[in-house]
Amino acid sequence: MIxxxxxxxxxIWARELTEDEIERAxxxxxxxxxxxxxxxxxxxxxxxxxxxxxxxxxKISAISRSGKAMTFAGATTGSWFGEGSVLxxxxxxxxxxxxxxxxxxxxxxxxxFWLYESSTGFNRFxxxxxxxxxxxxxxxxxxxxxxxxxARVARNLSWFFNPVLYPRVGTEIxxxxxxxxxxxxxxxxxxxxxxxxLVDEGLVKVEHxxxxxxxxxxxxxxxx
DNA sequence: TCATTAAATTGTT
DNA sequence: AACAATTTAATGA
Numbered sequence: 001m002i003x004x005x006x007x008x009x010x011x012i013w014a015r016e017l018t019e020d021e022i023e024r025a026x027x028x029x030x031x032x033x034x035x036x037x038x039x040x041x042x043x044x045x046x047x048x049x050x051x052x053x054x055x056x057x058x059k060i061s062a063i064s065r066s067g068k069a070m071t072f073a074g075a076t077t078g079s080w081f082g083e084g085s086v087l088x089x090x091x092x093x094x095x096x097x098x099x100x101x102x103x104x105x106x107x108x109x110x111x112x113f114w115l116y117e118s119s120t121g122f123n124r125f126x127x128x129x130x131x132x133x134x135x136x137x138x139x140x141x142x143x144x145x146x147x148x149x150x151a152r153v154a155r156n157l158s159w160f161f162n163p164v165l166y167p168r169v170g171t172e173i174x175x176x177x178x179x180x181x182x183x184x185x186x187x188x189x190x191x192x193x194x195x196x197x198l199v200d201e202g203l204v205k206v207e208h209x210x211x212x213x214x215x216x217x218x219x220x221x222x223x224x
Numbered sequence: 225t226c227a228t229t230a231a232a233t234t235g236t237t
Numbered sequence: 238a239a240c241a242a243t244t245t246a247a248t249g250a
Binding site: 176177178188189192193196206208209 | 232233234235236237
């Protein structure tokens with residue numbers, strides 16, 4: 001088992017924190033595991049923690065009034081989310097589902113607020129993250145209206161490489177075509193065909209359970 | 225280290 | 238949704 005302090009130190013928001021702040025943060029952390037397909041929480045549930053993905057893949061989605069499932073985002077290893085619900089002290093607005101075996105790091109509310117009140121570094125992180133997410137949601141609205149399934153796949157892929165929201169090193173992501181389909185809201189067959197075409201266009205490289213992005217900018221604004 | 229097997233993933237229909 | 242082909246991971250000689 002990894003020490004809490006290591007989790008805190010490795011977290012993206014720890015980069016601008018002081019030693020004292022990191023130490024305090026680590027004491028407010030706990031971990032919880034979820035098996036593939038398990039609901040972490042349903043819309044309307046209370047989840048009084050700020051949540052980070054230690055390892056795995058989480059789908060953030062909602063069911064529209066017409067009953068259609070809609071995915072807002074995927075959270076991969078290293079990303080943190082849910083600050084909105086914790087800050088406002090309200091139930092979660094979205095469903096959270098573990099798409100694969102997943103370990104979550106949970107920061108309790110008291111610790112989150114302590115950082116919020118005390119740490120300028122932490123606040124800088126929060127502002128950056130909220131700003132990036134705003135940009136991504138605007139892009140989501142656009143893509144939902146106009147894009148072909150193939151472009152959905154391309155743009156969903158590009159989101160995983162937002163350096164603020166998803167602190168990954170390199171240009172690869174470990175994700176199966178089925179998982180990507182779940183996130184993009186298209187069938188596995190569409191994902192497969194789309195990826196092959198994107199490979200032909202020289203934008204990505206596809207291996208087993210792994211996708212390498214070669215031209216991120218082209219994916220971000222993919223239209224056809 | 226290599227061979228065998230089971231499980232996951234991919235490509236196609 | 239179903240099927241075959243491919244790749245990986247796990248097991249044990």
